Amino acid sequence: xxxxxxxxxxxxxxxxxxxxxxxxxxxxxxPPERTAVSxxxxxxxxxxxxxxxxxxxxxxxxxxxxxxAFPEASAADILGAHEDLCAALTAVTERGGQVIYTxxxxxxxxxxxxxxxxxxxxxTGARLCLAADLTLPGGRRVRVEHGHxxxxxxxxxxxxxxxxxxxxxxxxxxxxxxxEWLGRDWLNGAHEMADPADFPSFVASxxxxxxxxxxxxxxxxxxxVLLVLLRIPEVVSIRTRYPDTAVWLRDGEILGYGxxxxxxxxxxxxxxxxxxxxxxxxxxxxxxxGYGQNQAARQRAADLIGDGYAGFLSGHTHHxxxxxxGSGFYANSGSCTSVVEAIDTVRGLPPAxxxxxxxxxxxxxxxxxxxxxxxLKSARVQLPGATRLERFAAAGRNPHASAPCPVAxxxxxPSWPPTVTTARPAKKHGRRQQQPPVCLGR
Numbered sequence: 001x002x003x004x005x006x007x008x009x010x011x012x013x014x015x016x017x018x019x020x021x022x023x024x025x026x027x028x029x030x031p032p033e034r035t036a037v038s039x040x041x042x043x044x045x046x047x048x049x050x051x052x053x054x055x056x057x058x059x060x061x062x063x064x065x066x067x068x069a070f071p072e073a074s075a076a077d078i079l080g081a082h083e084d085l086c087a088a089l090t091a092v093t094e095r096g097g098q099v100i101y102t103x104x105x106x107x108x109x110x111x112x113x114x115x116x117x118x119x120x121x122x123x124t125g126a127r128l129c130l131a132a133d134l135t136l137p138g139g140r141r142v143r144v145e146h147g148h149x150x151x152x153x154x155x156x157x158x159x160x161x162x163x164x165x166x167x168x169x170x171x172x173x174x175x176x177x178x179x180e181w182l183g184r185d186w187l188n189g190a191h192e193m194a195d196p197a198d199f200p201s202f203v204a205s206x207x208x209x210x211x212x213x214x215x216x217x218x219x220x221x222x223x224x225v226l227l228v229l230l231r232i233p234e235v236v237s238i239r240t241r242y243p244d245t246a247v248w249l250r251d252g253e254i255l256g257y258g259x260x261x262x263x264x265x266x267x268x269x270x271x272x273x274x275x276x277x278x279x280x281x282x283x284x285x286x287x288x289x290g291y292g293q294n295q296a297a298r299q300r301a302a303d304l305i306g307d308g309y310a311g312f313l314s315g316h317t318h319h320x321x322x323x324x325x326g327s328g329f330y331a332n333s334g335s336c337t338s339v340v341e342a343i344d345t346v347r348g349l350p351p352a353x354x355x356x357x358x359x360x361x362x363x364x365x366x367x368x369x370x371x372x373x374x375x376l377k378s379a380r381v382q383l384p385g386a387t388r389l390e391r392f393a394a395a396g397r398n399p400h401a402s403a404p405c406p407v408a409x410x411x412x413x414p415s416w417p418p419t420v421t422t423a424r425p426a427k428k429h430g431r432r433q434q435q436p437p438v439c440l441g442r
Contacts, residue, residue, distance in 0.1 A: 007117070007121075007128065008103065008110065008111050008117060008128045008129060008130065008160075009127070009128070009129040009130070010129070010130050010131070011129065011130070011131050011132070011133060012100065012127060012129035012131070012132045012133070013132075013133050013135060014057060014059075014098060014100055014132050014133065014134050014135065015135050016057055016134055016135060016136050016137070016364075016366045017055065017137075017366070018137040018366060018367070018368045019054070019365075019366060019367070019368060020054060020055060020056065020057060020365075020366050021052060021054060021056045021057070021363060021364070021365055021366070022056065022057045022058075022059060022134060022362075022363065022364035022365075022366070023048065023049070023052070023056055023057070023058050023059070023361060023362075023363055024058075024059040024061050024144065024313055024331075024333050024361060024362040024363070024364070025045065025058075025059070025060060025061065025333055025336060025361040025362075026060070026061035026062050026063060026064070026104070026146065026314075026315030026316070026333045026334070026335065027061075027062065027063040027064075027104070027106075027315050027316065027318055027333075027334070027335035027336065027337060028041055028060075028063070028064045028065075028335070028336050028337055029063055029064075029066040029069075029106060029335070029337040030042075030064060030065050030066055030078050030079070030081070030082050030085075031066050031069075031070060031073075031078065031081075032066075032070050032073035032077050032078050032081060033081055034081045034082060037337060037338045037357050037383070038081075038082060038337075039082075040357060040359075040381065041336040041337065041357070041359070042082050042084050042085040043084070044336070044359060044404065045085060045088065045336070045361075046084050046085060046087075046088040048361075049088045049089070049091070049092060050088065052092075052097075054097075055092075055095060055096040055097040055098075056092060056097045056098075057097065057098045057100065057134070058089060058092055058097065058098070058099045058100070059100045059102070059132065059134075059144055059313075060099065060100065060101040060102070060124075060126060061102050061104075061144055061145075061146055061313065061314070061315045061333055062102050062103060062104025062105075062106075062107065062145075062146025062147070062148070062315050062316065063104035063105065063106040063107055063146065063315065063316070063335075064101065064104075064107055065078040065079065065106075065107050065110075065120070066078065066106055066107070067106060067107050067108070067109045067110075067116070068105065068106040068107075068108070068169060068172050068173065069106070069172055069173070069191065071173065074115075074116065074119065075107075075109075075110065075113075075116040075117075075119045075120050076116075076119040076123070079119065079120065079123045079124065080123075086123045086124050089124040089125055089126065090123075090124060090125045092125070093125035094125075098127070099124055099125050099126040099127070100126060100127055100129065100132050100144075101120060101124070101126035101127065101128045101129070102129055102130065102131060102132055102144055102145060102146055103128065103129070103130055103146065103159070104146035104147075104148055104315070104316065105146070105148035105151075105154045105155075105156070105166070105168065105169075105316070106172075108156065108159060109162070110128060111130065111159045111160050112159075112160045112161065112162050113162075130145075130159060131143065131144065131145045132144040134364070136310070136364075136366045136370075136372050137366055137367065137368060137369060137370070137372075138369050138370030138371075139370070140309075140310040140370055140372070141308070141309050141310060142309065142310055142311040142312070142313060142364065143304050143309055143311075143312050143313070144313045144314075145300075145312075145313075145314050146314060146315050146316050147297050147314030147315055147316035147317065147332075148168075148316045150296040150297055150300060150314070150316075151168070151296070151316065153166060153167045153168045153171075154166050154167075154168035154169075154316075171196075172191065176190055176191045177191075183206075185210075186206050186207075186210035186211055187203070187206060188385065189338075189340040189353070189355050189385065190202065190340070192337075192338050192339055192340045192355065193339070193340045193341070193353075194317075194318045194319065194339040194340065194341040194358075195293065195341065195342070198342065201342065201350075201351075202340070202342075202353050204350065205342070205350045205351060205352065205353050206353065208350050209350070209352060209387055209389050209390050209393070210387055210390075291319050291321060291417055293317040293319055294314075294317055294319055294321050294330075294332055297312065297314045297316075297317075297330065297332065298325060298330050300312055300314070301325045301328070301329070301330035302325055302326060302330075304328075305325055305326045305327060305328040306326070309328060310327075310328045310329075310372075311325075311328045311329040311330065311331065311374065311410075312325070312328070312329075312330050312331070313331045313332075313333060313362060314331075314332055314333075315332060315333045315334070315335065317332060318334060318335040318337075318339050318358060319332055319334065320332055320333065320334030320335075320358075320360040320376055320378045320407075320416065321334075321376070321408075321416060321417065322362065322374060322375075322376035322408040322409070322410055322415060322416050323408070323410070323415035323416070324410060324411065324413075324415065329374055329410040329411070331362045331374060331376065331410075333360060333361050333362045333376075334358055334360030334361070334376075334378060335358050335360065336357075336358065336359050336360070336361070337357065337358065338355055338356070338357050338358075338383060339355075339356060339357075339358045340353050340354070340355050340356075341353065341354070341356070343394040343397050343398055344394075344397055345393035345394050345397060346393060346397075349393050351394075352386070352390040352391075352393050352394040353390075354382070354386050354390060354391075354394060354398075355383045355384075355385045355386065356380040356381060356382050356383055356398075356400075357380065357381040357383055358378075358379075358380055359377075359378070359379045359380070359381065359404050360376065360377060360378035360379070360404070361376075361377055361404075362374060362375070362376055362377075363375045363376075363377065373409060373410065373411070373412075374409065374410040375406050375408070375409045375410075376406065376407055376408040376409070376416055377404045377405060377406050377407065378400065378401070378404065378405075378407045378416065379400060379401050379402060379403050379404040379405065380398060380400035380401070380402065381402060382398070382402075
């Protein structure tokens with residue numbers, strides 16, 4: 001006898017009322033125990049939902065509860081640790097709004113685990129589905145999918161089969177924990193990388209900033225000792241041969257300048273060697289980096305818009321995006337969790353992989369006819385853990401605002417990410433520095 005299946009719709013049709021707002025958020029990755037990151041995420045979303053006085057449609061677009069990295073945890077335990085967010089979501093349904101939950105790959109158990117699905121439904125008031133169509137006034141539709149099915153490393157052949165485990169599942173549960181344990185003093189945060197395929201560059205950067213830099217004083221100590229041993233006899237002989245004080249001071253100053261020049265030459269050589277090591281290792285990228293990870297979703301958006309849809313919304317990559325795609329738009333809601341991503345540094349130094357909390361979501365405002373607007377809000381909050389050298393190298397280079405603000409809109413624009421690049425060349429390493437976001441209003 002087949003096991004019971006949770007009431008998870010394959011494709012859910014969601015009617016958005018005229019003048020209604022859609023608030024779409026994904027990839028919260030809520031853990032079993034509340035943390036500073038998950039707490040900040042809930043507090044910001046609770047405030048945003050409390051400010052909505054109508055009957056909004058809240059779309060939880062996948063990877064909300066983290067069941068993949070914590071297989072021993074239950075959905076009820078995770079949501080119980082974040083009861084303020086659950087209360088805000090149930091309040092939406094109580095006043096006539098809707099909460100839609102599209103299942104991702106980190107919470108994929110909800111597609112077949114009846115108990116977990118019931119807990120999510122009971123605690124949040126959400127309707128569960130694998131994908132959703134937002135039907136706007138006038139009949140225009142926006143497709144919502146988490147996006148992992150477009151990722152060959154994380155897609156399911158049958159999402160309702162508990163034995164279907166993509167390669168990404170094994171990496172999260174078996175590979176990453178061992179890597180972080182082996183490199184627990186310098187590879188921490190590997191499981192939070194926004195670009196998992198950029199792992200070779202991540203390792204090379206951490207080698208430079210947290211291994212080589214930590215022991216750099218040994219490289220500098222040896223030449224300093226040699227300089228002292230070689231130059232002290234000259235100083236002593238100057239005192240005996242040149243009793244004149246002015247002459248001694250002048251020659252001592254020349255010797256000091258010579259020592260400084262020697263140290264600078266050594267430092268430049270070390271920097272060049274470190275730069276070449278990072279360049280060689282970072283060239284081993286395993287797949288698309290940065291916003292290139294959204295390429296498959298952009299193609300999916302183009303196909304759907306060609307079939308009559310007005311837009312496509314996904315998550316999964318943790319790279320928020322909003323831009324025109326033919327006659328419609330493609331949007332990525334980003335995430336509201338901690339991410340480790342490359343921040344460009346001063347010229348000549350490898351990028352620093354800093355840990356920040358990403359806070360981003362998409363809002364769609366429906367008009368009374370066929371018109372509607374979409375707006376992307378995004379921010380980064382710096383988290384502890386970076387070394388002094390990493391903070392110094394990346395100081396003032398983070399292109400994101402520290403508080404959520406609109407960075408893109410459709411159809412009027414602008415788009416996110418910006419297309420303008422900085423003077424730093426991106427040809428060698430395939431990464432572009434983004435301009436700081438322009439807040440379009442709060």
